[in-house]
Amino acid sequence: xxxxxxxxxxxxxxxxxxxxxxxxxxxxxxxxxxxxxxxxxxxxxxxxxxxxxxxxxxxxxxxxxxxxxxxxxxxxxxxxxxxxxxxxxxxxxxxxxxxxxxxxxxxxxxxxxxxxxxxxxxxxxxxxxxxxxxxxxxxxxxxxxxxxxxxxxxxxxxxxxxxxxxxxxxxxxxxxxxxxxxxxxxxxxxxxxxxxxxxxxxxxxxxxxxxxxxxxxxxxxxxxxxxxxxxxxxxxxxxxxxxxxxxxxxxxxxxxxxxxxxxxxxxxxxxxxxxxxxxxxxxxxxxxxxxxxxxxxxxxxxxxxxxxxxxxxxxxxxxxxxxxxxxxxxxxxxxxxxxxxxxxxxxxxxxxxxxxxxxxxxxxxxxxxxxxxxxxxxxx
Numbered sequence: 001x002x003x004x005x006x007x008x009x010x011x012x013x014x015x016x017x018x019x020x021x022x023x024x025x026x027x028x029x030x031x032x033x034x035x036x037x038x039x040x041x042x043x044x045x046x047x048x049x050x051x052x053x054x055x056x057x058x059x060x061x062x063x064x065x066x067x068x069x070x071x072x073x074x075x076x077x078x079x080x081x082x083x084x085x086x087x088x089x090x091x092x093x094x095x096x097x098x099x100x101x102x103x104x105x106x107x108x109x110x111x112x113x114x115x116x117x118x119x120x121x122x123x124x125x126x127x128x129x130x131x132x133x134x135x136x137x138x139x140x141x142x143x144x145x146x147x148x149x150x151x152x153x154x155x156x157x158x159x160x161x162x163x164x165x166x167x168x169x170x171x172x173x174x175x176x177x178x179x180x181x182x183x184x185x186x187x188x189x190x191x192x193x194x195x196x197x198x199x200x201x202x203x204x205x206x207x208x209x210x211x212x213x214x215x216x217x218x219x220x221x222x223x224x225x226x227x228x229x230x231x232x233x234x235x236x237x238x239x240x241x242x243x244x245x246x247x248x249x250x251x252x253x254x255x256x257x258x259x260x261x262x263x264x265x266x267x268x269x270x271x272x273x274x275x276x277x278x279x280x281x282x283x284x285x286x287x288x289x290x291x292x293x294x295x296x297x298x299x300x301x302x303x304x305x306x307x308x309x310x311x312x313x314x315x316x317x318x319x320x321x322x323x324x325x326x327x328x329x330x331x332x333x334x335x336x337x338x339x340x341x342x343x344x345x346x347x348x349x350x351x352x353x354x355x356x357x358x359x360x361x362x363x364x365x366x367x368x369x370x371x372x373x374x375x376x377x378x379x380x
Contacts (some may be wrong), residue, residue, distance in 0.1 A: 001142035001143065001144060002107075002108075002142065002143045002144075002145045003139070003140075003141075003142065003143075004138055004139050004140075004141055004143065005139055006104070007100065007101055007104040007107055007108050007143075007145070008098045008099065008100060008101060008104070009098055009099050009100075009101055010098070010135075010139075011072065011096040011097070011098040011135050011138065011139075012063070012065070012096060012097050012098065013074070013091070013093055013095075013096045013135070014037075014038070014063065014090065014091025014092045014093050014094065014095050014096060014097075015056050015060070015062050015063055015090065015091065015092060015093060016056065016058075016092075016093040017056035017057040017058045017060070017093075018036065018050070018056050018057075018062060018090065018091075018092040018093070019056075019057050019092075020048075020317075021057060022050075022054065022055065022056050022057045023036060023048060023049075023050045023054065025054075025055075026050045026051035026053070026054030026055070026062075027051065029051040029053035029054055029055075030051060030053065031051050031052045031053045032051075032052045032088075033049040033050065033051055033052070034049060034050060034052055034064065034088045034089050034090055035048065035049055035089045035090070036048040036049065036050050036089070036090045036091070036092065037071055037089060037090075037091055037092075037095055038073070038076065038091065038092045038094040038095050039073040039074060039075040039076030039077055039078065039092075039094030039095055040073060040076060040077055040080070040095075041073070041077040041080045042080065042082055042169060043071040043073075043080075043082035043084070043089075043095070044082060044166070044169050045169055045170070045172070045173040045176075047176070047177075047180075050062060050090050052064060052088075054090075062090050063090065063091070064088055064089075064090060065088070065089055065090065065091060065097045066086075066087065066088045066089075067086070067099060068083075068084070068085045068086065068099065068100075068110065069083075069084060069097055069098055069099035069100070069110065070082065070083050070084070070097070070098055070099075070110055070113065070114045071084060071089075071091065071095055071096070071097055072095065072096050072097070072098065072121070072133075072138075073094065073095050073133075074093075074094055074095060074096055074132065074133045074134075074135075075093075075094040075132050075133075076094055076270075076271060078121075078122065078125040078132055078133045079118060079119075079120075079121035079122030079123070079124065079125055079133060080118060080122065081113075081114040081115075081117075081118050081121070082114060083110055083111040083114040083115075096135070106148055107145065107148060108145050108148070108151065109148070109151045109152065109155060111155065112151040112154065112155055113143075113145075115158075116154075117143055120141070120143070121133065121138065121141075124137060124138075124141060158373070161370050161373065164366075164370065165367060165370050168363050168366055168367055168370075169367070171363055172360060172363050172364070172367075175356055175359060175360050175363070176360075178356060179312075179353065179356050182349065182352060182353060182356075183309065183310060183312060183313065185349065187339075187341035187342070187345050188341075188342070188345065189341060189342040189345065190339055190340060190341050190342070191300045191301065191340045191341065191342060191343075192299075192300055192339070192340045193339040193340075194337050194339065195300070195337060195338050195339070195340055196336075196337055197311075197332070197333060197336040197337065197338055198333045198334075199295070200294065200295060200298065200300070200302060200307070200338065200340075201292050201293065201294065201295065201307070201333075202292070202293055202294070202295050203290055203291070203292050203329060203333065204256055204257075204258055204285070204290065204291040204292075204293070205256070205287075205290060205329075206268065206285040206286045206287040206288060206289050206290065207247060207248070207255045207256055207284060207285065207286060207287060208248070208249050208287040209247075209248035209249045209287070210229070210248055210255065210284075210285075210286045210287065211248070211286075214248045215229070215240075215242050215245075225243065225244065225282065226241035226242060226243055226282070227241060227242055227243070227244060227257050227282045227283055227284040228240070228241055228278070228281055228282065228283050228284075229241065229242050229283075229284050229285065229286070230265045230278075230283060230284070230285045230286075230289055230291070231285065231286045231288060231289060232267050232268065232269060232270045232271075232286065232288035232289055242284065244257055244284075255284055256284065257282065257283065257284045258282070258283045258284070258291050258293055259282050260280060260281075260282065261280060261281075261283075261293045261294070262277070262278060262279050262280045262281075262293065262294075262304050262305075263277075263278050263281075263283050263291045263292060263293045263304075264276070264277055264278075264291070264292040264293070264304060264307075264308045265277075265278060265283075265285070265289055265290075265291060266289060266290045266291075266292060266315065266327055266329075267288070267289055267327065268287075268288050268289050268290055268326060268327050268329070269288050269326045269327070270288065272319035272326055272327040273315045273316050273317075273318060273319030273327045274315075275308055275312075275315050277304065277305045277308050290327070290329055292304075294307075300340050301342075301343035301346075302340060302343075302346070303343065303346045303347060303350055305350050306346035306347070306349055306350050307338070309349065309350065309353045310338065310349070311336065311338065314332065314336050315327075315332075318331055318332045318336075
């Protein structure tokens with residue numbers, strides 16, 4: 001077994017306080033603009049660029065990384081790694097960068113490490129919804145590194161797949177660009193303009209203490225009606241249902257629920273601001289998420305899914321404001337206003353956006369299949 005620091009130099013963390021506001025202000029400094037990466041699943045595409053002379057919100061110069069090495073996500077999609085070569089870039093504090101030691105160049109291939117030890121690092125993360133890796137945690141881990149010749153043999157076989165992966169990532173980047181352009185459309189007819197979001201949406205906060213252990217203790221409840229429970233996770237393939245039980249923090253009350261409505265699930269902490277639309281149903285949630293739904297007796301015809309798509313920039317913006325990755329629900333409801341187009345035009349945008357979402361999902365499935373090959377155990 002090999003320790004991390006036996007083969008790599010210490011991880012250099014990105015800048016704390018490299019916020020969207022700081023990135024925008026860097027424009028005034030001029031110079032060359034370099035990409036900014038954070039705690040994402042991959043570090044090859046980005047729409048965020050900062051001046052090389054930029055500063056953090058604490059007025060400290062940004063760190064510019066370059067050379068061959070590995071970018072690793074420490075928060076958010078923690079453990080995800082990308083091997084980069086001859087590239088200048090900046091990182092926020094949700095990511096780090098490390099390089100091979102000189103005397104380890106015939107011990108491990110860094111690109112091989114980034115591909116085949118990603119899963120081990122992802123599984124080492126902690127916390128619900130969004131895993132976190134600390135530097136001390138990584139440095140204490142053991143890695144079963146195969147012989148260098150084996151690594152080279154494997155890499156020669158999978159490089160064609162890496163090229164496919166790069167092309168798919170480029171397509172995903174183009175889809176993201178098209179989706180953003182769609183949201184900038186100027187509608188033909190409007191029902192109203194400048195409507196406060198609080199006049200359109202209601203919000204249900206999550207139930208504190210609604211843990212797996214507590215839910216297991218309620219399993220004997222024979223109630224026929226069950227509620228789909230949503231957590232801070234953005235993975236919704238496996239659904240969990242619970243009866244409307246007593247509140248874990250106050251047995252004189254029942255857990256809060258939303259009944260018979262479509263909802264937008266918003267992650268409060270972790271991948272803050274991530275949203276998912278759920279069709280009409282019965283829902284509840286933990287304290288790490290919110291449920292948004294249309295107010296009763298609205299004066300306008302509104303598609304909740306259209307509203308989720310149209311407000312995509314705001315959902316993201318009010319997560320970036322929070323330094324520690326918490327979605328700012330209060331600020332969102334106090335500040336956001338929305339222009340409401342005709343219901344027909346809302347549905348037209350939803351149809352086009354759904355089509356792009358489906359294409360995006362298919363491409364992401366291809367990426368997942370490629371990544372699955374990389375995570376398979378190597379038999380020496």
